Amino acid sequence: MSKPLKQIHLAAHFPGVNNTTVWSDPAAGSHIEFSSFVHFARTAERAKFDFLFLAEGLRLREQGGTVYDLDVVGRPDTFTVLAALAAVTDRLGLTGTINSTFNEPYEVARQFASLDHLSGGRSAWNVVTSWDAFTGENFRRGGFLPQEERYSRAREFLATAHELFDSWRGDEILADRATGTFLRDARAGAFVHRGQHFDIHGRFDVPRSPQGRPVIFQAGDSEEGRDFAASDADAIFSRHSTLKEGQAFYTDVKSRLATYGRRPDQLLILPAATFVLGDTDQEAAELAREVRRQQVSGATAIKHLEFVWNRDLSAYDPEGPLPDVDPVVSEEHISRGRAQVRMYRDPVAVAREWRQLAEANKWSIRDLVINTGNRQTFVGSPATVARDINDFVQADAADGFILVPHITPGGLDPFADQVVPLLQERGVFRTDYEGTTLRDHLGLAHPGHRPDRRTAGSAERAAS
Amino acid sequence: MSSTPPAHLHLAVALDGTGWHPASWREPAARPRDLFTAGYWTDLITEAERGLLDFVTIEDGLGPQSDHPWAADERTDRVRGRLDAVLIASRVAPLTRHIGLVPTVVATHTEPFHISKAIATLDHISGGRAGLRVRITARQDEAAHFGRRTIRRIDSLGTPYAQEVITELFDEAADHVEVVRRLWDSWEDDAEIRDAATGRFIDRDKLHHIGFEGRFFSVKGPSITPRPPQGQPPVTALAHGTVPYRLLARQADIGYVTPHDTAQARAIVAEIRAEQQAAGRAGQTLHVFGDLLVLLDDSRAEAEARRDRLDALAGEPYTGDAPVFTGTARQLADVLEESAEQGLSGFRLRPAVAGHDLPRITRDLVPELQRRRRFRDAYGSGTLRGLLGLARPANRYSAAVA
Numbered sequence: 021m022s023k024p025l026k027q028i029h030l031a032a033h034f035p036g037v038n039n040t041t042v043w044s045d046p047a048a049g050s051h052i053e054f055s056s057f058v059h060f061a062r063t064a065e066r067a068k069f070d071f072l073f074l075a076e077g078l079r080l081r082e083q084g085g086t087v088y089d090l091d092v093v094g095r096p097d098t099f100t101v102l103a104a105l106a107a108v109t110d111r112l113g114l115t116g117t118i119n120s121t122f123n124e125p126y127e128v129a130r131q132f133a134s135l136d137h138l139s140g141g142r143s144a145w146n147v148v149t150s151w152d153a154f155t156g157e158n159f160r161r162g163g164f165l166p167q168e169e170r171y172s173r174a175r176e177f178l179a180t181a182h183e184l185f186d187s188w189r190g191d192e193i194l195a196d197r198a199t200g201t202f203l204r205d206a207r208a209g210a211f212v213h214r215g216q217h218f219d220i221h222g223r224f225d226v227p228r229s230p231q232g233r234p235v236i237f238q239a240g241d242s243e244e245g246r247d248f249a250a251s252d253a254d255a256i257f258s259r260h261s262t263l264k265e266g267q268a269f270y271t272d273v274k275s276r277l278a279t280y281g282r283r284p285d286q287l288l289i290l291p292a293a294t295f296v297l298g299d300t301d302q303e304a305a306e307l308a309r310e311v312r313r314q315q316v317s318g319a320t321a322i323k324h325l326e327f328v329w330n331r332d333l334s335a336y337d338p339e340g341p342l343p344d345v346d347p348v349v350s351e352e353h354i355s356r357g358r359a360q361v362r363m364y365r366d367p368v369a370v371a372r373e374w375r376q377l378a379e380a381n382k383w384s385i386r387d388l389v390i391n392t393g394n395r396q397t398f399v400g401s402p403a404t405v406a407r408d409i410n411d412f413v414q415a416d417a418a419d420g421f422i423l424v425p426h427i428t429p430g431g432l433d434p435f436a437d438q439v440v441p442l443l444q445e446r447g448v449f450r451t452d453y454e455g456t457t458l459r460d461h462l463g464l465a466h467p468g469h470r471p472d473r474r475t476a477g478s479a480e481r482a483a484s
Numbered sequence: 485m486s487s488t489p490p491a492h493l494h495l496a497v498a499l500d501g502t503g504w505h506p507a508s509w510r511e512p513a514a515r516p517r518d519l520f521t522a523g524y525w526t527d528l529i530t531e532a533e534r535g536l537l538d539f540v541t542i543e544d545g546l547g548p549q550s551d552h553p554w555a556a557d558e559r560t561d562r563v564r565g566r567l568d569a570v571l572i573a574s575r576v577a578p579l580t581r582h583i584g585l586v587p588t589v590v591a592t593h594t595e596p597f598h599i600s601k602a603i604a605t606l607d608h609i610s611g612g613r614a615g616l617r618v619r620i621t622a623r624q625d626e627a628a629h630f631g632r633r634t635i636r637r638i639d640s641l642g643t644p645y646a647q648e649v650i651t652e653l654f655d656e657a658a659d660h661v662e663v664v665r666r667l668w669d670s671w672e673d674d675a676e677i678r679d680a681a682t683g684r685f686i687d688r689d690k691l692h693h694i695g696f697e698g699r700f701f702s703v704k705g706p707s708i709t710p711r712p713p714q715g716q717p718p719v720t721a722l723a724h725g726t727v728p729y730r731l732l733a734r735q736a737d738i739g740y741v742t743p744h745d746t747a748q749a750r751a752i753v754a755e756i757r758a759e760q761q762a763a764g765r766a767g768q769t770l771h772v773f774g775d776l777l778v779l780l781d782d783s784r785a786e787a788e789a790r791r792d793r794l795d796a797l798a799g800e801p802y803t804g805d806a807p808v809f810t811g812t813a814r815q816l817a818d819v820l821e822e823s824a825e826q827g828l829s830g831f832r833l834r835p836a837v838a839g840h841d842l843p844r845i846t847r848d849l850v851p852e853l854q855r856r857r858r859f860r861d862a863y864g865s866g867t868l869r870g871l872l873g874l875a876r877p878a879n880r881y882s883a884a885v886a
Contacts (some may be wrong), residue, residue: 100574104575106575118593127546135571202564
């Protein structure tokens with residue numbers, strides 16, 4: 021028992037555009053109005069969370085050729101919301117998901133560097149890729165990127181952005197009125213990048229920001245995604261919610277770091293987690309079942325079954341048995357703009373397995389979707405949830421969690437009020453912020469000027 | 485009709501670094517070391533709001549500032565470097581309540597889809613106070629920052645060849661704005677229904693593909709962001725000739741122009757009105773604002789002395805696209821009133837030194853115009869369109885159905 025307790029990192033994911041978010045609840049507010057974001061961010065900051073997290077998708081989801089209408093639809097622009105939230109918070113980190121396929125490094129780098137300046141060093145970038153021509157229809161280039169090249173573009177995009185961030189050392193602005201020297205260096209911001217995806221040169225126009233570079237997140241789960249995280253990211257946003265899966269993922273990803281000359285503590289593993297709290301464990305369990313039924317209406321159950329069957333199932337009764345027809349196996353999918361439909365690699369086998377499950381348990385379509393879908397990660401009294409979260413982290417299944425409440429904007433409040441104090445009592449979560457930047461909160465080194473990425477952990481803070 | 489009092493003037497301030505004079509950063513009132521902080525921009529914009537101004541614009545580009553119109557320079561004696569204007573505007577939005585926020589966006593290298601949702605979001609955050617100032621760039625160095633296209637080199641604006649390049653960039657900008665505007669309308673106002681009975685969050689018949697297909701790009705839509713509170717945040721652009729006047733005529737709510745005398749002002753307004761008619765928008769409000777760089781002091785001699793001092797520090801007399809006004813607030817009020825008679829409905833003032841001339845605008849010029857009953861005594865409308873006398877427009881897609 022000589023091992024010291026790990027400190028837990030906690031983040032708040034603004035409820036997203038999927039059926040985890042229960043919009044039909046009387047307590048559910050707007051997903052667009054700024055007041056919702058302010059409430060959510062202030063709750064997270066009151067609870068001393070590390071950061072707030074915004075997801076993004078660049079095309080509204082469609083199913084069966086029309087916009088999917090059963091979940092929350094629409095969201096504001098990521099950078100714009102984060103910059104505004106910097107005005108109503110002081111310490112909370114601000115993480116934005118920004119796509120490396122339908123953006124360009126110069127523009128994204130100046131947006132993150134600007135956000136980092138405007139927030140006093142609180143910015144983070146969740147780098148995601150996208151390859152579908154469907155999303156591309158909203159952009160100048162259309163669907164230009166072959167699937168197999170999406171990570172190579174993402175890596176080069178990030179490397180290029182780092183070159184831009186590092187093109188300013190941090191001491192160039194002299195602003196000496198007497199001698200009339202504003203810049204020490206006439207070539208401040210100069211860069212040249214020649215690569216497979218980007219061939220750019222010139223001068224970056226945002227001076228070095230408080231963190232030097234935003235904190236980098238990676239969210240993919242594939243082999244390529246894991247390697248990308250191990251080589252380039254400061255934190256990984258994963259989806260493994262059981263202890264065993266979490267430990268396996270944790271061990272796997274952390275073991276990859278050595279290949280890139282990095283130490284295990286240079287990459288934080290922060291899975292997404294949902295939660296339901298009750299006064300007692302039993303009450304929480306009942307509430308959790310109720311929330312699952314809210315999340316999976318009959319109509320939603322049919323639509324989710326269509327992800328696997330890949331055909332119109334609107335004629336089926338959600339309270340009845342599963343369809344006896346087989347899924348349509350095709351490159352064309354009934355659902356577009358959704359990542360998870362790619363998970364069903366053998367839909368015919370999944371359908372067979374689900375039919376067996378439903379028969380064995382006497383499940384209707386809706387029961388099946390409720391029971392095979394994502395259950396809440398943590399369910400129980402505040403004491404139980406605090407214990408479980410701590411157990412996960414101390415058992416190296418995670419370094420903390422990105423919590424996804426199901427109610428906007430107040431879903432985080434009970435966690436902040438009831439669970440966080442218990443984690444603080446256990447001595448595993450901060451009672452106040454010690455630093456001002458997100459890197460401080462996450463215990464990450466501040467990059468100095470042009471650090472060798474392989475030794476980026478050696479704190480060069482004095483130089484930055 | 486002759487008894488109708490003259491209309492209120494519209495007043496905006498153009499913010500750019502420490503001010504528009506290249507030596508502005510060396511003045512005692514300047515804060516050059518704070519340029520990259522939120523506090524600096526908050527202070528400037530709240531000062532503008534104290535003066536009840538219609539809006540501020542925030543300059544931006546996709547490369548460092550340059551004294552050269554078509555390329556980068558390597559000067560070290562001027563402010564170089566800046567923050568993204570949309571993010572500055574959104575950072576300040578929650579800290580202000582009335583003033584319009586109009587960041588600059590460059591159409592040439594950006595995605596209209598991203599710009600549309602960013603300005604829509606700024607509008608949501610600010611409760612209907614967003615606008616945008618669209619510009620093009622013909623700088624080769626900025627094109628090299630993106631590496632997606634080459635902009636042909638321009639040496640002098642006068643050649644037919646340069647006009648061809650510029651015309652193409654403005655045509656593209658017009659398409660860019662068209663897409664931005666269609667995306668703002670791609671959600672009808674009441675698309676979000678939250679109908680518990682049917683389980684539908686939106687009425688998808690009220691979301692629209694925009695189906696834009698143009699010479700330069702195609703965009704499908706709909707936007708991922710619901711229609712902004714103003715419906716259509718005002719689109720503005722600076723224009724120095726026929727080609728950009730056409731952009732104003734086709735797409736803008738406000739044009740900034742730079743006449744150097746009253747005859748020129750009349751001629752420019754006439755040309756823009758003719759283009760507006762040709763573009764089929766004769767019935768719509770298109771404000772034409774005069775741009776002026778201002779040095780304001782208690783006496784003209786003082787202002788001229790300050791200009792001389794700044795010019796000496798810069799090493800050369802300042803010349804720019806816009807006329808330079810040097811004098812007192814009362815004298816400036818005279819100039820504005822006279823220019824307004826030529827058909828200008830407002831002015832965008834460029835403070836030579838932000839830390840000096842902006843407070844002179846808000847504390848001297850505004851009270852002077854109020855005494856003359858040419859400027860508001862309090863903010864009335866909550867939205868930027870409201871301040872500008874622009875009605876909230878119908879949605880082009882719901883109008884088509886009706």
